[in-house]
Amino acid sequence: xATVDERSRxxxxxxxxxxxxxxxxxxxxxxxxxxxxxxxxxxxxxVFSTHQLPEPLTVATTLYxxxxxxxxxxxxxxxLQRVALGVLFGVTVxxxxxxxxxxxxxxxxxxxxxxxxxxxxxxxAWVPLFLLWFGIGEGAKVALIALGAFFPxxxxxxxxxxxxDDELREVVEVYDVxxxxxxxxxxxxxxxxxxxxxxxxxxxxxxxxxVAAELIAASQGIGFLLSDGRTLSRPDIIIGxxxxxxxxxxxxxxxxxxxxxxxxxx
Amino acid sequence: MLDxxxxxxxxxxxxxxxxxxxxxxxxxxxxxxxxxGCGKSTLLRVLAGLEPDFDGxxxxxxxxxxxxxxxxxxxxxxxxxxxxxxTVRENVRLxxxxxxxxAEIDDLLxxxxxxxxxxxxxxxxxxxxxxxxxxxxxxxxEPEALxxxxxxxxxxxxxxxEQQAFLLEVWHSVEATVVLVTHxxxxxxxxxxxxxxxxxxxxxxxxxxxxxxxxPRERTDERLLDVxxxxxxxxxx
Numbered sequence: 001x002a003t004v005d006e007r008s009r010x011x012x013x014x015x016x017x018x019x020x021x022x023x024x025x026x027x028x029x030x031x032x033x034x035x036x037x038x039x040x041x042x043x044x045x046x047v048f049s050t051h052q053l054p055e056p057l058t059v060a061t062t063l064y065x066x067x068x069x070x071x072x073x074x075x076x077x078x079x080l081q082r083v084a085l086g087v088l089f090g091v092t093v094x095x096x097x098x099x100x101x102x103x104x105x106x107x108x109x110x111x112x113x114x115x116x117x118x119x120x121x122x123x124x125a126w127v128p129l130f131l132l133w134f135g136i137g138e139g140a141k142v143a144l145i146a147l148g149a150f151f152p153x154x155x156x157x158x159x160x161x162x163x164x165d166d167e168l169r170e171v172v173e174v175y176d177v178x179x180x181x182x183x184x185x186x187x188x189x190x191x192x193x194x195x196x197x198x199x200x201x202x203x204x205x206x207x208x209x210x211v212a213a214e215l216i217a218a219s220q221g222i223g224f225l226l227s228d229g230r231t232l233s234r235p236d237i238i239i240g241x242x243x244x245x246x247x248x249x250x251x252x253x254x255x256x257x258x259x260x261x262x263x264x265x266x
Numbered sequence: 267m268l269d270x271x272x273x274x275x276x277x278x279x280x281x282x283x284x285x286x287x288x289x290x291x292x293x294x295x296x297x298x299x300x301x302x303g304c305g306k307s308t309l310l311r312v313l314a315g316l317e318p319d320f321d322g323x324x325x326x327x328x329x330x331x332x333x334x335x336x337x338x339x340x341x342x343x344x345x346x347x348x349x350x351x352x353t354v355r356e357n358v359r360l361x362x363x364x365x366x367x368x369a370e371i372d373d374l375l376x377x378x379x380x381x382x383x384x385x386x387x388x389x390x391x392x393x394x395x396x397x398x399x400x401x402x403x404x405x406x407x408e409p410e411a412l413x414x415x416x417x418x419x420x421x422x423x424x425x426x427x428e429q430q431a432f433l434l435e436v437w438h439s440v441e442a443t444v445v446l447v448t449h450x451x452x453x454x455x456x457x458x459x460x461x462x463x464x465x466x467x468x469x470x471x472x473x474x475x476x477x478x479x480x481x482p483r484e485r486t487d488e489r490l491l492d493v494x495x496x497x498x499x500x501x502x503x
Contacts (some may be wrong), residue, residue, distance in 0.1 A: 167347045174314050174341045175361035175407050185360060189351040266350040266387055 054236040059243070062236040079210060079221040080248065082138070086145025087206045091199055093146065094153025098198070101154075102161025102191065103183075112158070119151040123205075123212045131217055141213040148209030152201030160194025161187060196260040203256055207249045222248075267292050268313060268411050268443060273322035275308055281468040282308045286322075288462050288471060290411065295437060295444045297458035299451060299497055305469030306447045307344075310413045313445065314341045327410055340409035342417045346396035348388040354399050355384040362406035374402045377439065378432055394425040398432060405436060411443035418453065430457060434481075451501075455493040456485055463500040473500035 066072035134140035214223020229237030315336025329335035
């Protein structure tokens with residue numbers, strides 16, 4: 001009896017796979033939708049006053065208005081640019097140091113303790129120093145974001161390279177595979193999944209750091225909108241900015257995830 | 267020609283192998299049989315140059331393995347140990363000489379019955395096929411001696427028989443020395459010219475048996491059954 005049940009259940013599962021995927025996507029939207037409705041009701045019934053929490057529709061209208069006048073795009077563009085540049089630099093430096101420390105234990109002994117302790121410094125703590133060093137221009141912000149993106153890439157790649165399967169290392173040894181070939185065909189592909197995990201984490205942290213940078217020292221950007229909304233007592237702008245961060249943060253994560261799936265094809 | 271004299275291998279306090287003597291002539295098929303934990307894989311790893319610390323003298327064509335001798339040795343491990351991101355062809359190329367052409371590699375793949383799978387990824391292969399890629403990789407290295415570490419132990423009985431046939435065919439065509447480590451008494455008797463029986467704790471040679479049975483062999487040949495019996499007796503089973 002049990003086996004028949006088992007089999008029919010598996011059969012059912014298999015049959016319903018495509019629709020199940022859709023159902024799960026829709027299910028994921030249920031709670032957020034309810035929250036928006038509850039939010040709307042709480043404001044309309046006066047539980048929250050509108051100067052603290054505007055209606056969802058007000059937020060949407062504000063965003064739409066700013067988009068229509070073109071004001072929004074400058075902020076969005078500059079933030080995206082900072083994140084992109086920061087990620088670019090952070091990932092590049094992360095790859096360089098991750099590779100070097102992963103391959104050579106001497107380099108690892110020299111740099112790893114430093115990086116391991118630096119990664120625990122909160123992002124905001126760097127802001128004053130970076131302002132002092134790089135001024136309030138773009139340099140300080142990009143450098144800060146690069147710093148944030150650096151650590152996950154460095155840490156993941158370094159351990160990824162160091163932890164290449166011993167069994168594969170023995171294959172390399174037994175067949176006298178040359179150093180360059182071993183790196184290209186064995187070590188780097190083996191570390192590629194770790195690198196992409198690192199980049200995903202790095203992009204995530206880049207968004208955290210861009211907020212830190214823009215909150216404190218910017219005249220443009222989504223983070224600036226955020227602090228500007230507070231100054232102007234405009235909760236609709238604040239919430240709108242948060243939603244923008246949520247949107248672009250998710251978008252970039254999906255992008256990296258898509259790359260991850262393509263690159264790690266095996 | 268493989269030559270092992272007075273090989274003793276310790277791991278900290280435990281002695282894996284003690285005073286192992288053993289030779290394999292060029293083109294000879296030697297099976298090393300023993301219970302699990304008798305150090306037979308260790309013996310193979312020493313020959314392959316993967317265990318640099320040992321006592322005794324281990325040479326391949328008169329060159330000590332710890333002095334470059336192991337360069338002439340190829341290994342097929344218990345798991346195929348293929349690169350999951352590389353195609354079957356690229357996996358084999360890893361061990362091939364730098365100037366090996368696609369045609370030469372495909373030729374090897376054909377020999378182990380994998381034609382048409384040149385561009386497949388290891389994840390798409392069955393266990394038996396993956397193990398044959400590993401065998402082709404070992405051959406691509408053009409080794410003096412090919413060492414096989416229980417390469418069929420993870421396969422089902424039917425696949426195993428099939429793989430043994432491939433191995434014999436390949437061995438005939440390349441005339442390499444083959445050392446097969448196994449715990450399968452039947453397999454050892456059926457495949458080998460000579461069976462070296464290792465006893466355990468500590469691992470040492472307890473018997474050497476010449477299998478004087480002409481090929482191709484019948485698995486049910488009386489003389490093979492005698493060999494199996496002698497191996498079993500030597501193992502104290």
